[in-house]
Amino acid sequence: MKNSKSICAVALFMLLFGLPPAAHAQHQPVDAEGHQWWQHAVVYEIYPRSFADSDNNGFGDLKGIDQHLDYLKQLGIDAIWITPCFPSPQVDFGYDVSDYDAIDPLYGTLSDFDKLVADGKQRHIKVILDFVVNHTSDKHQWFIDSQSSKTSQHRDWYIWRDGKGGDGKSPEGIAQPPNNWLSTFGTPAWTFDAKTNQYYYHYFYPEQPDLNWRNPAVENAMLDVTRFWYKRGVAGFRLDAVDTLYEDPALTDNPPAPGTDKFGRANQIEKYNKKLPEVHDAMRALRKTADEYNSVLIGETWTSNVSQLKDYYGANHDELQMPMDLMMTEFKGLHAQQYRDHIAAVNAAGQWPVYVITNHDIIRSYTRYGDGAHNDDIAKMMAALYLTLRGSAIMYYGEELGMENNDPKSREDVQDPIGKIGWPVEKGRDGERTPMQWTDGPNAGFSKAKPWLPVPASAQTHNVETEAKDPDSMLNFYRKLLAMRHNEPTLLEGDYFPLNNDDPNVLAYLRRYKGEATLVVLNMSATPQKVGFDLAPAGFATPKLTESLNNAHAKTAAGADGLSMQPFGMFIAKVTQ
Ligand code: NOJ
Secondary structure (H helix, E strand, O other), X not given: OHHHHHHHHHHHHHHHHOOOOOOHHHOOOOOOOOOOHHHOOEEEEEOHHHOOOOOOOOOOOHHHHHHOHHHHHHHOOOEEEEOOOOOOOOXXXXXXXXXXXXXXXXXXXXXXXXXXXXXHHHOOOEEEEEEEXXXXXXXXXXXXXXXXXXOXXXXXXXXXXXXXXXXXXXXXXXXXXXXXXXXXXXXXXXXXXXXXXXXXXXXXXXXXXXXXXXXXXXXXXXXXXXXXXXXXXXXXXXXXOHHHOOOOOOOOOOOEEEEEOOOOOEEEOOOOXXXXXXXXXXXXXXXXXXXXXXXXXXXXXXXXXXXXXXXXXXXXXXXXXXXXXXXXHHOOOOOHHHHHHHHHHHHXXXXXXXXXXXXXXXXXXXXXXXOOOOHHHHHHHHHHHHHHOOOEEEEEOOHHHOOOOOOOOOHHHOOOHHHHHHOOOOOOOXXXXXOOOXXXXXXXXXXXXXXXOOOOHHHHOOOHHHHHOOOOOHHHHXXXXXXXXXXXXXXXXXXXXXXXXXXXXXXXXXXXEOOEEEEEEEEOOOOOEEEOOOOHHHOOOOOEEEEXXXXXXXXXXXXXXXXXXXXXXXXXXXXXX
């Protein structure tokens, strides 16, 4: 009787309030130090077009991801971030969303998505979606309606303005766009629409009109989108292009800056269309909703200093839990001091860092850092860096294999529109989005059909099947490193204690926790280095070192007078008293 009463109560609750949000129970604080799951997580970014093609049409899909969850589990990641898989004309390969509440048929169905979430849950792999908050596709119903007339319901959901200097009534009378702002994708930022004789604003392609976040209806609609997916069990969102959510309502011209950009246009300081203070209001609203579902927000936060990055956490920790630190991706060359200074500044800021070394918009790290002679060793060393620092890490698919950039050879081969607009200076982002390399067979085992982008020749050696058999491969290195990161308390909880602060070549640090530490030593130079450490100031007067990992070819020898580090050698050891 008692049971049937409570079943009735649950049924009544469901009748009145609908299904309880599925996500709640999954994302509670996890450890003795009060850390949440995402603080120890490695989030694996998947570009769904390029990961695995289950139906052999040349494009990856959700089923393809699902079929490889065991691979990801074995690799040792905690969550996948899937770049946009919503219905889209695919002008910007999904970053032009025409319906936020569905899955693009190219990638599958909502039930494929639900199955992916459920299968991920069984393996303790959470699913994070990419939320394009700044703009929609011009084929979204909101924009179609907005464009239809000046008095349409959604007119004010986007940024429409009269041209400057004209009578505002005829194309001839509209001499110039409303101001001098530029689209970051090499086109003008304003597109004229003859139907209503006004311009609309787009920070990206003309097919990506900017939403007007000053309109409360827009904010409400976007919060509802997040609720739709939270209820389906997503663990959070990566928020796209948050810097550009707001524009100066007075449309003040941006001031000029020296030089020209990669599209040959005069540079300007994006003072009036980027990083406006109101962005933080939107972050707080999105966070409030995320908190209702115990979910996490990652931000695509392009910042030029740590203070800007800190702002994205919110003065009261009420904005993004995980604003990406993308600053290291812009460093030129490998200079220990540059990394040391940056990491010190990030730690001093007192927030939980989120390290990233590459993604679908950035030349792959293997290519960017590689010197042609030590590429694998450098890639392992850089992996050791971003995966042993105090903080969360976001890795890009294929990094664990040493996938390299495969840039188009001619303008005709380019798929990414910015590569066509900016050729040859800007080749676009195809090179970093090539198919995942599963085997050394045709199309790297990604698809039986011709893939939408070609695989590089290096797929012959750098692929899952081949690397799985080689104990010294990048893949096995990543597996060991990720296992260590998840099991070693000093790496999970330890503080960051820099060592040998003046060494121009070798970056070294401890992660200390409860009287133990992990020592990480990275030779960022192409020459052998000898290094010794005085660990007494760090609390280890008589340290004992037990080696945990090095990068096979660049073996490092521990001797009485210190470590002999090979070019780009890395060395990780457990330190006890
Ligand atoms: C940032 C995304 O990462 C990029 O791929 C996209 O083109 C722009 N935002 C526009 O959405």
